[in-house]
Amino acid sequence: MAGFLRGPLPPSSRLALIGASAAILSLGALAAWRWRRRALRRRRREMQRVGVVSDIVIYPVKSCRGLRLDEAEVTPLGLRKGDLRDRFWLVIKEDGHMVTARQEPRLVLISVNSRNGHLILNAPEMKELAIPVKTSGKNPVKNCRVFGLDIEGRDCGDEVAHWITTFLNSESYRLVHFETQMAPRKCELINTPFRPIDEVPYSDAGPLLVISEASMEDLNTRLEKKLDLRNFRPSITVSGCSAFEEDTWNKIIIGDVEMKLIMQCGRCILTTVDPDNGIIDRKEPLETLKRYRMCDPAERHIHKTAPLFGSYFGVDKTGTVRVGDPVYKIIEC
Template sequence: MSGARAVAGTARPGWLWGAAAALALCAALGAWRWAGGRRRAAGGRRRPQRVGTVLSLFVYPVKSCRGVAVRRAQVTPMGLRSGELRDRFWLVTKEDGHMVTARQEPRLVVISVGCEDGHLTLDAPEMETLSLPIKLPRKNPVRNCRVFGLDIQGRDCGDEAARWITTFLKSEPCRLVHFESSMVPRKSKDIINLFRTTDEVAYPDCSPVLVLSEASLEDLNSRLEKKVKMENFRPNIFVADCGAFEEDTWEDILIGDVEMKGTVCCARCILTTVDPDTGVLDRKEPLDTLKSYRLCDPSERHIYKSSPLFGRYFAVDKTGTIQVGDPVYRMVQ
C-alpha cells in the first residue's frame, strides 16, 4: 500500500491524560484476559501496545447528513451509539426505496442532526426545525429499501419529514426511513468479502466503524493548496498521537473496554469532494491528490479498484464504551 509515513501530529500534553492512560491500560489488560486462551491457541500471548489517543468521536445518525460530535459513545456490533442516536440508522431514499446520499444530493451534508426528548431533530439553512419521534407509530409503513445493491427495510418517518427533505434539497420526492432493531441488517460480507459473516450494518456503506488519524489528514493537507477538514471523510473515531497512515496497519485494537478488528481500508469516492460547510460538490479535490499517492498495491486491485485509500474500517469483536482521551492500543506479540 502506498503512502508516505509522516511524523505524528502535535503531541497532546501527557499530564492531561496520564492518570486516565494508566487506568485504561489496566482495563485493557483485564479486557483481553478473557480471551487469553483463544489468542494463545492462535499463536502465543499478546500484549497491548499504545499507538494513539482518541481525539474525537462522531455519530452520523442520518446517512450523509452532518455528524454529531460526542464525548462518549457505546460501541455496538452495528456501530457507535450515543443515547438514542445510532450511527446511520436513518436514511434518505427516493420514493422507490433507493438510497439518496451526498453523492447524488451534496446539500445533505449541511443538514444538522440532534436529539431532544425522544425526538430526532433536523436543521438546515432557511428551514424550520423538523422534529419527529425516534420511536415511530406502528401505523407508519415499513418500506423496502436498496442500499448499495442490497435489500434492507426502514420504517417511514412520515409525510412531514418527506416534504421537509424534498423542499430543502429541491429535488424529486424523497422519504426518510428509520432502521429498527427488529429488522434484518445487511451483511458486510455481501459488500466486501473480507468481512466476516457476523459483521452487520444498517445503512453504513459496509462497516460498523471507520477510524482515521489526525496525522493522515495533516499529511494530505500538506499536499493540497486548499486544505480540507476531517468532516470531508466522516470518521467515527479520529485518532491523535500516531504517524500518518499507521491506522492502515492496525489489526486487533483495544479502546476502553472495546475490542475491534481491522478489516479493509476505506476506498474513497467523490463524496470526499463535497464541501462540508456549503454542500458544494467539487468532484476533483481532495480525491485527485489522494489518487496521486494513496492507490492500493496492484495485488489488492480486486478489492479497491482505482479508488484511493484513506482511513480504515473496523468490525466489533467486543462491545463497550469509549470516550475522548482514551488510549488506543494494538495487540502485538
C-alpha cells in the same frame, strides 16, 4: 490392617493401584498443560499504546452532518449515543433507492440531534423539525436499496418527507428508520474482506471507520486548499501516531472495546463535497489521493480505482469509547 499391608497384593489389586496412579499422573499432567497454555496465551497477548482518541462522531442520518460526542457506546452495528444510532436513518426516493450526498450534496448541511425522544433536524433557512425517534408501527415498512442490497426501513411520515424535499428543492424524497428487529446488511456481501459477523444498517461498508489526525495532516501538505476530517466522516479519530499507521493495527483496544481491522476504505466523490456549503467539487481530494494512496495491485479486485484513506474495523467486543482514551494495539507474541 497392619498384617494385611505387609502381605503381598493380589494381581487385581496391583493393577487397580497402577491404574489409579496413572490416572492421577494424567490428571496432573493435563492440569499442568492447561496452566502452561493459559500462561502462554497471556504472554502472547501484549498491548502497545499507539495513540489517543481525539474525536468521536456519529452520523444518525446517512450523508447528513455528523454529531461530535465526548463518548459513545460501540455496538456490533456501530456507534450509539442515547436515542441516536449511526446511520439508522436514510433518505430514499419514492422507489426505495437510497439518496446520499453523492446525488444531493446539500444533505451535508442538515444537522441532526435528539431531544426528549425526538429526532431534531435543522438546516439553513428551514424551521427546526422534531419527529419521534420511535416511528409509529402504523407507518409502512419500505423495501430500500443500498449499494445493491435490499434492506427494510420504516417510513418516518409525510412531514419530514416534505421538509427534506423542500430543503433540497428536489423530487419527492422520504426518510426511513432502521429498527433493531429488521435484518441488517451483511458486510461480507458488500466487500469480501469482511467477516460473517460484521453487519451494518445503512452504512457504506463497515461498523467503524478509524482515521488518524496525522493522515489528514499528511494529505493537507499536498493540497492547495486545506480540508478537514469532515470530508471523510470517520467514526473515531486518533492522535499521537504517524500518518496512515491506522492501516497497520490488526487489532486494537479502546476502553473496554476490542476492534479488528478489516480493510482500508476506498474513497468516492462524497469526499469532494464541501461540508460548509454543500457544493460538490468532484476533483479534490480524490485527484491528490490517487497520486499516492492507491491499493496494491493484488487488492485491485477489492478497491478498484478508489484511493485509500482510513480503515474499517469490525467489533469484537462492545463497550464504551471516550475522547481521551488511549488506543492500544494488540501484539500477538
